[in-house]
Amino acid sequence: MSIFIDRNTKLVVQGITGRDGSFHAKQMLEYGFHAKQMLEYGTCVVAGVTPGKGGQTFENSVPVFDTVADAVAATGANTSVIYVPPPFAADAMMEAADSGISLIVCITEGVPVLDMTRVYPYVQDRKARLIGPNCPGLITPGMSKVGIIPGRICTPGHVGVVSRSGTLTYEVVYQLTRAGIGQSTCVGIGGDPINGTSFIDCLQAFEADPDTRAVAMMGEIGGTDEQQAAEFVRAHMSKPVVGFIAGQTAPPGRRMGHAGAIISGSAGTAAEKLEAFKSAGMGVAQRPVDFVPLLKERL
Amino acid sequence: MNIHEYQAKDIFRRYGIPVPPGDVATTPDEAERIARAYGTGVVVKAQVHAGGRGKAGGVKLAKTPADARAAAQQIIGMQIKGLTVPKVLVTPAADIASEAYAGVIVDRGSKRAVFMVSPAGGIEIEEVAATMPDKIMRLAVDPRYGLLPFEATRLGFFLYKNARLARDASKILRQLWQAFTGSGGSLAEINPLAVTTGGDLLALDAKMVIDDNELDRRPDIAALRDETAENPSELAARRANLTFIKLDGNVGCVVNGAGLAMATMDLVKYYGGEPANFLDIGGSSNPEKVINALKIITRDPNVKAILFNIFGGITRTDDVANGIVAATRDAPLNVPMVIRLTGTNEEIAVQILQEHGFSAMTDMDEAVQKAVRLATGGKAA
Numbered sequence: 001m002s003i004f005i006d007r008n009t010k011l012v013v014q015g016i017t018g019r020d021g022s023f024h025a026k027q028m029l030e031y032g033f034h035a036k037q038m039l040e041y042g043t044c045v046v047a048g049v050t051p052g053k054g055g056q057t058f059e060n061s062v063p064v065f066d067t068v069a070d071a072v073a074a075t076g077a078n079t080s081v082i083y084v085p086p087p088f089a090a091d092a093m094m095e096a097a098d099s100g101i102s103l104i105v106c107i108t109e110g111v112p113v114l115d116m117t118r119v120y121p122y123v124q125d126r127k128a129r130l131i132g133p134n135c136p137g138l139i140t141p142g143m144s145k146v147g148i149i150p151g152r153i154c155t156p157g158h159v160g161v162v163s164r165s166g167t168l169t170y171e172v173v174y175q176l177t178r179a180g181i182g183q184s185t186c187v188g189i190g191g192d193p194i195n196g197t198s199f200i201d202c203l204q205a206f207e208a209d210p211d212t213r214a215v216a217m218m219g220e221i222g223g224t225d226e227q228q229a230a231e232f233v234r235a236h237m238s239k240p241v242v243g244f245i246a247g248q249t250a251p252p253g254r255r256m257g258h259a260g261a262i263i264s265g266s267a268g269t270a271a272e273k274l275e276a277f278k279s280a281g282m283g284v285a286q287r288p289v290d291f292v293p294l295l296k297e298r299l
Numbered sequence: 300m301n302i303h304e305y306q307a308k309d310i311f312r313r314y315g316i317p318v319p320p321g322d323v324a325t326t327p328d329e330a331e332r333i334a335r336a337y338g339t340g341v342v343v344k345a346q347v348h349a350g351g352r353g354k355a356g357g358v359k360l361a362k363t364p365a366d367a368r369a370a371a372q373q374i375i376g377m378q379i380k381g382l383t384v385p386k387v388l389v390t391p392a393a394d395i396a397s398e399a400y401a402g403v404i405v406d407r408g409s410k411r412a413v414f415m416v417s418p419a420g421g422i423e424i425e426e427v428a429a430t431m432p433d434k435i436m437r438l439a440v441d442p443r444y445g446l447l448p449f450e451a452t453r454l455g456f457f458l459y460k461n462a463r464l465a466r467d468a469s470k471i472l473r474q475l476w477q478a479f480t481g482s483g484g485s486l487a488e489i490n491p492l493a494v495t496t497g498g499d500l501l502a503l504d505a506k507m508v509i510d511d512n513e514l515d516r517r518p519d520i521a522a523l524r525d526e527t528a529e530n531p532s533e534l535a536a537r538r539a540n541l542t543f544i545k546l547d548g549n550v551g552c553v554v555n556g557a558g559l560a561m562a563t564m565d566l567v568k569y570y571g572g573e574p575a576n577f578l579d580i581g582g583s584s585n586p587e588k589v590i591n592a593l594k595i596i597t598r599d600p601n602v603k604a605i606l607f608n609i610f611g612g613i614t615r616t617d618d619v620a621n622g623i624v625a626a627t628r629d630a631p632l633n634v635p636m637v638i639r640l641t642g643t644n645e646e647i648a649v650q651i652l653q654e655h656g657f658s659a660m661t662d663m664d665e666a667v668q669k670a671v672r673l674a675t676g677g678k679a680a
Contacts (some may be wrong), residue, residue: 086512086515087515087516110512110515111512112483112510112512112513112516113405113485113510113512114405114412114442114480114483114484114510114513116410117405117410117411117412117442118442118443120410121410121441121442121443136612148612148613149612150611150612150642150643153642163558164558165556165557165558165559166556166558166559166612167554167555167556167558167559167610167612167614168556168558168559168561168562169558170559170610170612170642171559171562171610171663174610174641174642191557191558193405193407194405194407194410218558220557220558220561221561222407223407223408224407224408225407244562246558246559246561246562246565247561247564247565248561248565248568249546249561249564249565249567249568249574250561250564250577251544251546253350254544254577255511256542256544256557256560256561256577257542257556257557257558257560257561257577257579258557258558259510259511259512260407261557261558261561265425266425270565286569287565287566287569287664288562288566288663289663289664
């Protein structure tokens with residue numbers, strides 16, 4: 001078992017081919033490399049979409065369509081991963097939702113936040129789940145991978161991982177794997193101020209997943225998502241949760257790389273989030289490496 | 300991206316919001332000339348991307364052109380929160396009957412743009428929220444419809460009992476919504492929104508923050524960026540497509556990914572050191588980025604050791620290794636460097652580094668401890 005993706009995931013890749021002679025073509029080619037990695041990992045990539053490239057075949061195996069609706073009609077795709085450049089990402093997310101895709105994973109970084117205020121209710125109205133944008137996607141080790149999390153650092157097991165970051169997630173997952181602690185599903189929810197799936201959505205899914213026995217959660221400064229998640233853990237979770245917050249040394253008022261990682265006034269600090277974790281009875285990892293003993297004693 | 304008050308006022312003016320006239324001066328001479336042309340008392344206001352200008356002495360009332368000159372003399376070049384003031388706005392002094400607050404901001408909780416208005420203006424809205432929460436009205440805007448006229452009216456009557464003022468305020472709020480969405484804002488604020496002794500509404504101060512992700516599709520707004528108001532090393536980093544924030548410590552950090560970069564800074568602190576910076580070289584691998592990152596970090600005289608922490612996913616660690624080799628060939632380092640890398644093409648990266656006399660570590664904690672030890676001359680960790 002797992003959350004959000006499994007063997008029944010039928011994936012369509014939006015932006016699977018490059019455009020000629022432009023910066024965007026280069027970006028998409030780089031992303032094509034990741035789609036190729038996904039095939040090797042065993043995710044069922046059933047279709048690609050690039051408007052104007054319908055009829056082509058990617059890597060001699062994946063049919064390319066002009067629209068997501070065409071891809072869904074022809075292949076029964078139920079999940080989409082989006083690699084299109086920022087100006088087109090909002091439209092791509094809405095297109096996927098309107099085409100009957102139930103899980104939309106947007107990797108693209110740099111989507112304007114006002115676009116996201118429109119995308120979020122649009123996707124909700126169509127009963128789809130959006131993960132991201134500005135996220136590494138998710139992986140159910142040994143089974144299914146949607147996005148860019150490196151497959152070889154993961155191993156199947158019983159810890160659910162949820163994080164706002166990319167490489168920090170890799171770091172923690174890698175340390176867990178080295179210590180023999182496998183993962184049920186790892187989800188990167190993204191570093192933007194408005195994203196489709198929250199910590200609470202993931203915690204709720206992990207609580208319901210029989211294969212997940214504990215959860216590792218990596219938050220960062222900015223906003224109150226972690227504080228609300230801590231409250232959810234206290235009120236609704238029977239499974240143990242260990243948390244970490246990046247940005248304890250971050251100065252207030254500065255955007256630390258991620259659009260959402262900013263302390264506004266005195267709100268959104270690491271200290272207030274760690275305090276919320278503690279009072280919810282969660283384990284608190286001071287360092288990434290602390291996840292290993294804290295999870296071991298809880299499994 | 301932050302823009303200056305005078306730039307935000309220009310935008311507001313374009314959308315019909317009443318703002319007082321004003322001109323920008325970069326020298327005391329210019330300030331004096333502008334004040335003389337107005338022929339009234341003026342306010343000389345520092346144009347700098349930092350809050351608390353008034354408290355820092357960056358806003359001065361000047362009764363005569365000579366006073367304006369003296370005020371500009373003091374303000375231009377002064378430091379406010381570590382930033383040098385490059386210019387001042389000279390604007391006629393207004394006679395104020397009352398001050399209110401009006402703003403719109405993207406709210407993470409409701410995932411919408413939210414208006415906030417308060418009849419208690421002239422102080423920071425966070426302070427009003429903390430001390431007089433019933434003096435604030437909030438309204439989340441449905442992005443499908445925008446700010447509806449009746450919503451603007453509701454906000455207007457919360458600000459003013461007088462029907463004419465309430466109607467004028469609601470018009471300003473609708474104009475503010477247009478200015479905000481039309482410029483790709485993440486914040487737009489009028490504080491204070493003043494009632495003059497003549498009974499008119501006037502946006503005496505203006506603040507806008509633009510969402511960086513909007514700049515590619517709004518070249519006119521992107522052109523408002525004032526590079527003279529930025530920290531020089533942060534400016535150099537931005538030009539090299541790096542995210543860099545200068546801090547006060549002595550361990551220079553080069554990391555890929557924002558979350559890992561923050562976690563690395565935190566670990567430096569955990570082991571008794573102080574990070575000199577936040578630096579994210581981003582996801583795509585490009586040796587050029589590493590070269591630029593090292594240039595920027597070594598410019599900081601406080602840096603006593605450099606720490607690379609690279610977890611290769613999209614980033615190929617061999618590209619980073621090639622960047623390190625190229626950068627140190629061009630400009631040999633005079634501080635020690637600790638390299639931690641793991642992930643994509645790790646074996647190739649280690650080989651490249653070893654061939655050029657560098658050693659690489661794979662454990663994050665060990666690497667951070669070593670960097671802290673080197674930076675402090677063996678006193679910490």
